[in-house]
Amino acid sequence: MPLPSQGLAGPVTAPRESSMTTTSQAGTRKPMSYEAIASLFLALYRFFTYLLAVLLVQVIPLDTPREPDAQVYVILGLVALYTLLKVFSPLLWQQRYPLTHVVLGFDTLACVLLLMFTGGLDSGFLLYALSPILTASLLFKERVAFVTAGVVSGPLVLAHALLSNWNADFAWIMDGNYLPLLIIYAMFCFLIAMLTYRTNMNIRQRIETQAVMEERMRIRRELHDGVAQALGYLNIKTKAVREWVSSHDTDRALSGLEDIQKVVKDTYEDIRQSIDSLSGTRMLPLTETLREYVQEFGERNGIDASFEAPDETMKLSSATELQLLRIAHEALNNTRKHAQASKIWIRLADTPDGLELVVKDNGRGFSLDEHMQESAGHHGLIIMKERAESLGGTCDVTSNPGQGTQVRVSIPPEKVRL
Structure with missing residues (x-):
């Protein structure tokens, strides 16, 4: 209106x-919000796991036993560009627009394809691919974190266990029988999702509970101070009104009673407002x-x-x-x-x-x-x-x-x- x-x-x-x-x-300087701290952690994690992947590619070439060829460096370059966008962009646009499920889904798909095209369990990007799982655990609900963990680990398990055995044309995707390691990696993905989410929720709940308790204590102090001042004023004013009544000063006595009535009404409203704010039963x-x-x-x-x-x-x-x-x-x-x-x-x-x-x-x-x-x-x-x-x-x-x-x-x- x-x-x-x-x-x-x-x-x-x-x-x-x-x-x-x-x-x-x-x-x-204002303290960083929870979302800003989480975004900073995710950006640092993605950046350093990319550096680790580059080192692993140099030590354990993807196209063994030969040295990394041009295709490998093209992949590293594309991932580097994507990493820079993910590291620096959230620090700019996420201050205005919250992270969406679409962005998370695209990031998950990108990490899955990255694993598929860089050797599966031989990939140096195994830790890098955990980035969307951590993102979902820190900024989304638990079921989203578990779904993300399944999407990241599921295609890897299927590719190793099925495609490489059913058709030789898919041998270039994954080579070797790593089923036990795949199961461990899949369990690790879900464990990361669960532990990160649970730890994150416990921390947030403790922070929020502490903030609510501090706020309630502050309201109680304000209520005590307001009521104490009002009662002190009423004590003085009632004594004055009694003296005016004794001396038959009716006009001043009536004026004093009007003042007392106003203070009582204001104090009642203050108390009612504070009680409404302190009420723990209203969950609307x-x-x-x-x-x-x-x-x-x-x-x-x-x-x-x-x-x-x-x-x-x-x-x-x-x-x-x-x-x-x-x-x-x-x-x-x-x-x-x-x-x-x-x-x-x-x-x-x-x-x-x-x-x-x-x-x-x-x-x-x-x-x-x-x-x-x-x-x-x-x-x-x-x-x-x-x-x-x-x-x-x-x-x-x-x-x-x-x-x-x-x-x-x-x-x-x-x-x-x-």
């Missing part, structure tokens, strides 16, 4: 001094969870709240979902406390540049420069910034007095999908 006078895709028009991008300062996807929360938020606060998101379910890690949900909570909570808005728009979009969360209201707005100078006024903005940066993303806040406020969070594509 488009925002008033403009779509969500466009930035809010505001003076320069009232716009703030809560990104890291220039020169600050992020889109459905946000939709329910936005609807409840609008009904509780008398604000016309609209939510827009893709129809398909987004598969994100639990840590990513939690951070995005907390950012949305913080943005909506700021609107409730300060904006005096009658309408709020929330949009969750899966774009080519990654995941985007936009929260905009038609409230009174504020000057960001003045807001950041206040001792406690910028706390919520800093929290949203830190949460976005923990996912490798950015948080842009745009506001101007009388023109509402917009919060735009962008998360890179490698964090969007599992």
Whole structure:
């Protein structure tokens, strides 16, 4: 749903001094994402196994007992070009587009043909051919890893066990009876797929569990601090109201009771928001969870709240979902406390540049420069910034007095999908 006078895709028009991008300062290096680390490992593995294959070809020529001929060097050259593309290309295009099953399938086919045309078990590329298996184990689901292991080892077993014995015309593909070694190699392929995937999943689950636990502890501290401050204020205010009632100062007593009522209401909303975030029983996807929360938020606060998101379910890690949900909570909570808005728009979009969360209201707005100078006024903005940066993303806040406020969070594509 488009925002008033403009779509969500466009930035809010505001003076320069009232716009703030809560990104890291220039020169600050962000930690590498899991996908980037996995891609770097795969690139290094492919590069060094190619170098090993070249050495083996020189020591154990493919066309024994003669020295490697021109055909062998042509194959080495083609594999070198392919290796360079696989080593350097992912570091560039994978930052924008996740690795697809098509790319994995092509890589698997290329490695199978490479083994078939370089001697099978005599090939120096046996370790090189494990690259697609490792890729599937690190970046795909377990069944994809097992299928890849079967595709890599299966043709090799069939070629040795069948083709070379059935027809002499196929003897050039594989020479010799290496069935025991083939079985060992096939088992090794599946073992690599299973161990790599299991180890990888255990590490990811431990990292995500630790991140979730740290986030819950942080929310508990925030909840404790907020409730403690509210109770302290209520204690002082109730004493003052009692004195005003005793002195028959009705006007001041009524004003004090209104202040107390407002603090109680705000504290209740803060506690309810924190409880919703800490709830471990809600296992709904992020889109459905946000939709329910936005609807409840609008009904509780008398604000016309609209939510827009893709129809398909987004598969994100639990840590990513939690951070995005907390950012949305913080943005909506700021609107409730300060904006005096009658309408709020929330949009969750899966774009080519990654995941985007936009929260905009038609409230009174504020000057960001003045807001950041206040001792406690910028706390919520800093929290949203830190949460976005923990996912490798950015948080842009745009506001101007009388023109509402917009919060735009962008998360890179490698964090969007599992």
